Amino acid sequence: MTWALEEGRLLGAPARVLRELVATELNQCQPDMPDAPVLFADDGSAIAAVTIDRLPAAEAFHYLVDQGLLARLSIGSIVRVPFRGRSVRGWITGFPGHSDIAAGKLRPVKAVLGDMPVFNGHDLVAARVISRYYLGGLWQVLRHFQPPGLPVRTGSVEPQTSRPALRAENCLPRVDLYEVAPAEEALSSVFDLIQSCIADQRSAIVVDPVAPTLTASRLRRHGVPVIDLTACRSQTEERLAWIDAATRDGVAVVGGRSAVFQHVGNPGLFVVVDETNPSLKEQSSPCYHAREVAVVRAACLGADVALTSASPSFEARIWAADVRRPEPSARRRGWPAVEIIHRQDEPPTGGILSEGAVARARRVLEQGGRILLFLNRAGEARATRCGACLRLRTCDACGGALLPERGTRPGQDRRLACTSCQAILPITCAHCGSAKVKRLGAGTRALAREAEHLFPRNSIVTVDRESRSSVDLADVIVGTEAAFWRTGALDLVVVVDLDSLLLAPDATAVENAWRLLVRAAAHAPPRADNRPYAGMLIQTYMPEIPFSAALVDGDPEKAASEILDDRESNRLPPFVRCARVTVTGENSSTWARNIAQLARSCGAQVLGPDESGSSSRVLVLSSEPAEAWKSVALGASEARSAGRKVRIEVDPSRLE
Known part of the structure; x- marks a missing residue:
């Protein structure tokens, strides 16, 4: 394993691209990007560059600003302008001082909406970097800076317009990564940083994807002035909270994923709590991740970044x-005692829970304890095993899970298809020759029914994304990942099906499995309790599993080394950059193939297109993505011009 280090950072393709984009934009904007209008003519008018909302155009349009509006305009002001016979909304994104269009042909700005800018010049630089990095429109990013309604000043407080010093030389801010123990409060490691920032009369933006209101309460108890963006119950309250944050110094602004875009007057620190949480990744265009947005904004605003996680991502290690x-x-x-239960030698008539797991659960329940049966699946099976010898059926080429081939017609021989590389294999087992196949893995409902039969005297609650049942009085909690956010410390955690996590049809399945195991460990009793039994049981049919030593020792570095080796050998992020492009509409496969061909012509590796209904998608991977991304953007633009809907997800959280 080789980690390419530069200035203490592991540099993969995403880090190089982001650093180059920040450097380019900072060099272009300094020092000739004024926040105030530059007079253009003797009558006191000026030229404003306006980026129009919901218009997929790369360039801004020039408009004339008469003298009556000059005092109300700055970078980030919301304006209404004429465009192609309509009156549309846009943002001031520059004052060029001259235009290639004759002065007599320039159309005037019709009105200024609100009396506060929603971003400043440095936020605009960050928005340009984010839009280019995630292959989205500038207007799509600028919308995230805007509060509900129009920003109007309250009282006599003026918005902060000072522009902090930039790091033009290094391009990236200082980023500190705090690895916390599974059961440790994620915010405790950065309290001192936040308090120091507030003491310097600089603001801190705290992004907490799980419990921002609880985080805000904890900060208040430590004497930190807080603005909780998630406590608002109406758009009016949201707008007032946005204005309060934009016009005050020395305050902690706490919120969910979108809080990373909050406009603040004098930012000093960005904190991203639990940076591996999937909800930090936006699913609509541009599909940004709050971690990368925090790094970009901090670079442009002269702030620092602190990331916390119990299982740090490779992207966090990069920065x-x-x-x-x-x-x-x-x-x-703080790590629980872990016991791995290998089930490959058990009789095929066994249930979802092994005999050892049932005996341990009954012992804990008899002593008045509470248990969690973790199964991260509510749908169909993700893997199969031989019905005779019980061995897992895995792909000979890539090691992925095998499922019965879909669309087999009557009279055809049954075959198995790999969920990762789509290879087709015979149904007969290579070890015993049997053609019997058993689907692996029931969902949480089947597990709950079995638990009711095994533990009839105990209360049982099922927790998934849709359930709203209370877990406070439950003895047995049957749940998916959603259960981790609704339960506290327990007396036993059983990971029912590790194989379904490791064999998921996703190139990042092993890393996601480790992340979920760390979350499960946070609810199990720690070794320090000195209990006479293992607090965490893990069931598997695999004779050998990845990071088994890391599981027993609770050492994330051992797991990271194994996972990184696998990523490097398979040319996966962070050693390459990845984009998933989905085209929806008539003849979507034709447009997807066009995008794939353009990307391949630039040396990128392309998987697909994969067709599903009216949509087709391709996965583009490149270690030198500059030209490949231009070709992807060109192909997407052509498809959109033809009336097709195109969604581009850069650095997707799952590589399915």
């Missing part, structure tokens, strides 16, 4: 100048 880890002894004490 981190310093990784703060708990002491090995403390981490081991």
Whole structure:
């Protein structure tokens, strides 16, 4: 394993691209990007560059600003302008001082909406970097800076317009990564940073995807002035909270994923809590991740970044100048005793839970304890095993899970299809020759029915994304990942089906499995409790599993080394950059193939197109993505011009 280090950072393709984009935009904007209008003519008028909302055009349009509006305009002002016979909304994104269009042909700005800018010049630089990095429109990014309704000043407080010093030389801010123990409060490691920032009369933006209101309460108890963006109950309250944050210094602004775009007067720190949480990734265009947006905005605003996680991502390791880890002894004490139950030698008539897991659960329940049966699936099976010898059926080429081939007609021989590389294999088992196949993995409903039969005297609750049942009085909790956010400390955690996590049809399945195991460990009793039994049981049919030593020792570095080796050998992020392009509409496959061909012509690796109904998608991977991304953007633009809907997800959280 080779980690390419530069200035203390692991540099993969995403880091190089983002650094180059930030450097380019900062060099272009300094020092000739004024926040105020530049007079153009003797009558006191000026030229404004306006980016129009919902218009997929790369360039801004020039408009004439008469003297009566000059005092109300700056970078980030919302205006209404004429465009192709309509009156449309846009944002001031520059004052060029001259235009290639004759002065007599320039159309005037009709009105200024609101009396506060929603971003400043440095936020505009960040927006340009984000739009280029995620292959989205500038207007799509600028919309995230805007509050509900129009910003209007309250009282006599003036918005902060000072522009902090930039890091033009290094291009990237200082990023500290805080690895916390599974059961440790994620915010505790950065309290001192936040308080120091507030003491310097600079604001801190705290992004918490799980419990922002709870985080805001904890900060208040430590004497930190807080603006909780998630406590608002109406658009009016949201607008007032936005204005309050934009016009105050020395305050902690707390919110969910979208809080990373909050306009603040004097920012000093961006904190992203639990940076591996999937909800930090936006699903609509541009599909940004709050972690990367925090890095970009901090670079443009002269702020620092702090990331916290119990299982740090490789992307976080890329940016981190310093990784703060708990002491090995403390981490081991906080990690539960783990027992791996191998089920490949059990009789095929066994249930979802092994005999060992049932016996351990009954013992805990008899002593008045509570247990969690974790199964991250509510749908159909993700893997199969031989019905005779019970061995997992895996692909000979890539090791992926095998499922019965779909669309087999009567009279045809049954075959198995790989969920990862789509290879077709015979149904007969290579070890025993049997043609019997058993689907692996029931969902949470089947598990709950079995639990009711096994533990009839105990209360059982099922928790998934849709359920609203209370878990406070439940003895047995049957749940998916959603259960982690609704339960506290428990007396036993059983990971029912590790194989379905490791064999998921996703190139990042192993890393996602480790992340979920770390979350499960946070609810199990730690070793320090000195209980006479393992607090975390893991069931598997695989004779060998990845990171088994890391599971027993609770050492994320061992797991990271194994996963990174796998990523490097298979040319996956962070060693390459990835974009998933989905085209929807008539003849979507033709347009998807066009995008794939353009990307291949630039040396990119392309998987697909994969067709599903009226949609087709391709996966583009490149270690030198500059030209490949231009070709993807060109193909997407052509498809949109033909009336097709195109969604581009850069750095997708799942590589399905």
